[in-house]
Amino acid sequence: QKEVEQNSGPLSVPEGAIASLNCTYSDRVSQSFFWYRQYSGKSPELIMSIYSNGDKEDGRFTAQLNKASQYVSLLIRDSQPSDSATYLCAVNERNTGKLIFGQGTTLQVKP
């Protein structure tokens, strides 16, 4: 059974700090990795995608991928209370239309 593991949290950080969210996956041939943000009562919103080893930055968000360690992370710099949400890590199964999701990490940013 292919799995995606995340710490459920909650992860609590003060406003302005860096939030670090982590995810591990079991399928070595996975090629595409995604981070979604989901506010309570809303649907998931794609915030980052990454395909190659290394870092990918987009504004305050940085995704990091290490395929050898089967590890992907999301850093949120200058965290804001509006970043408080559940962050879902997803792995694309060999570039099919199937995403395998972790259970999500709840982030709380305290003013």
Add this chain to the structure above:
Amino acid sequence: KAGVTQTPRYLIKTRGQQVTLSCSPISGHRSVSWYQQTPGQGLQFLFEYFSETQRNKGNFPGRFSGRQFSNSRSEMNVSTLELGDSALYLCASSSGQGDIYEQFFGPGTRLTVL
């Protein structure tokens, strides 16, 4: 560009009934994937349709079925509803081609089975 739309947004049904949910993808996208989200199981893949053909299927019973039309709109049907089918049903739109396989979710349909 308009986003993914899903109808209806909310549904209340009783056990044994059937239900049909609809999804319209982003214009130009040919792939529609369906997911079920529950507090206990999280987000689970149901199936994917691409160019009117089911391309991938998850581990759900045959009561869950779907189809896609020539305009890429998709429907999902659940027959003989059970209490455990209460969930948020999400569809996701993607180009379905190439190395980039980003999926964009609609607002979801909240199904309650009584």
